[in-house]
Amino acid sequence: VSGGWELEVHGTEAKLVRKIAGEKITVTFNINNSIPPSVDDDEPQEGQKSDEQEPELTSTPNFVVEVIKDDTKQTLVLDCHYPEDEVGHEGEEESDIFTIREVSFQPTGESDWKDTNYTLNTDSLDWALYDHLMDFLADRGVDNTFADELIELSTALEHQEYIKFLEDLKSFVKCQ
Amino acid sequence: MSVALRNAQKAVPVRRAPLRRAVCALRAALGASRFDVGLVCAGNGLMRRLNGAYRQRPEPTDVLSFPFHQVAAGELPRPRCRDEYNLGDIFLGVEYIHQQCRATGEDFDSVLVVTAAHGLCHLLGYQHNTQSSWQQMYQKEVEILEELNRLMGTNLRPLTVGLF
Numbered sequence: 443v444s445g446g447w448e449l450e451v452h453g454t455e456a457k458l459v460r461k462i463a464g465e466k467i468t469v470t471f472n473i474n475n476s477i478p479p480s481v482d483d484d485e486p487q488e489g490q491k492s493d494e495q496e497p498e499l500t501s502t503p504n505f506v507v508e509v510i511k512d513d514t515k516q517t518l519v520l521d522c523h524y525p526e527d528e529v530g531h532e533g534e535e536e537s538d539i540f541t542i543r544e545v546s547f548q549p550t551g552e553s554d555w556k557d558t559n560y561t562l563n564t565d566s567l568d569w570a571l572y573d574h575l576m577d578f579l580a581d582r583g584v585d586n587t588f589a590d591e592l593i594e595l596s597t598a599l600e601h602q603e604y605i606k607f608l609e610d611l612k613s614f615v616k617c618q
Numbered sequence: 619m620s621v622a623l624r625n626a627q628k629a630v631p632v633r634r635a636p637l638r639r640a641v642c643a644l645r646a647a648l649g650a651s652r653f654d655v656g657l658v659c660a661g662n663g664l665m666r667r668l669n670g671a672y673r674q675r676p677e678p679t680d681v682l683s684f685p686f687h688q689v690a691a692g693e694l695p696r697p698r699c700r701d702e703y704n705l706g707d708i709f710l711g712v713e714y715i716h717q718q719c720r721a722t723g724e725d726f727d728s729v730l731v732v733t734a735a736h737g738l739c740h741l742l743g744y745q746h747n748t749q750s751s752w753q754q755m756y757q758k759e760v761e762i763l764e765e766l767n768r769l770m771g772t773n774l775r776p777l778t779v780g781l782f
Binding site: 535536537538539569570573574576577580585586587589590 | 620621622623624625626627628631633634635638639658660663664667709
């Protein structure tokens, strides 16, 4: 992923880390359950055989952006999602590449989520403030280009884990 | 009411908040604040597809407007229900505009706003296919951009200056 991000991978969880001007930005995602179900057509398309139409499987994981400023004890946490494929390919082209779903402050350095901290749901958020949040992320390198590249990274990691799983499954089945 | 802004492209960085602020101010200057409007920042691929589908010109362009209502220039729509408080959608060809600005040396953010103003006028029935209709549209663009300039301290001029 371009933009000077360091990648750490622990099993199915990946973390991208970047430090800029008094801030540490982390983007965390899990490749499990990250491939949305493909849309099945009711009728096969004319002139195409089903065994030649393998759908392209892309991984579009939810990802969590954490912004930690050096001089505060609070981390700003933004839960981001890729839009679901509701209207098909054409509809996807006209929507945001990713959206912010929830925003919360969490104590820095604590791994447990504090659910007594207020979590803002962007469904009912003022759109001007939402745009400011998106610009805030973009200023820190989390923009549409980043989101697009994250899909490529996640898809590659998912494929890698899938192959490893198949190999492990083969070994497991064989052993007596 | 609301400006539904979407950035559907990754070719060009777009700052959403200032663009929204400008479009809201322009909409107010048109007297249409109570109407929703959709604004999509699009790349060349989407603009090419839309331009081909709706204008039979399969090439990127700077702006495409899809009015919700058919109105004469200078008239506001007369909605019959809540769902009709909608001006329509503007697709801003941000990638195309950015390429143009790189070629001409103009400021991208300024041209983006001026193009949005042009698109808004199209949603309200203004056209520029004849000299008289262009003059009418040009005057309206001058008017709303002057209001925006007054609010924001900018110095923006209409898109179609010198068209006729």
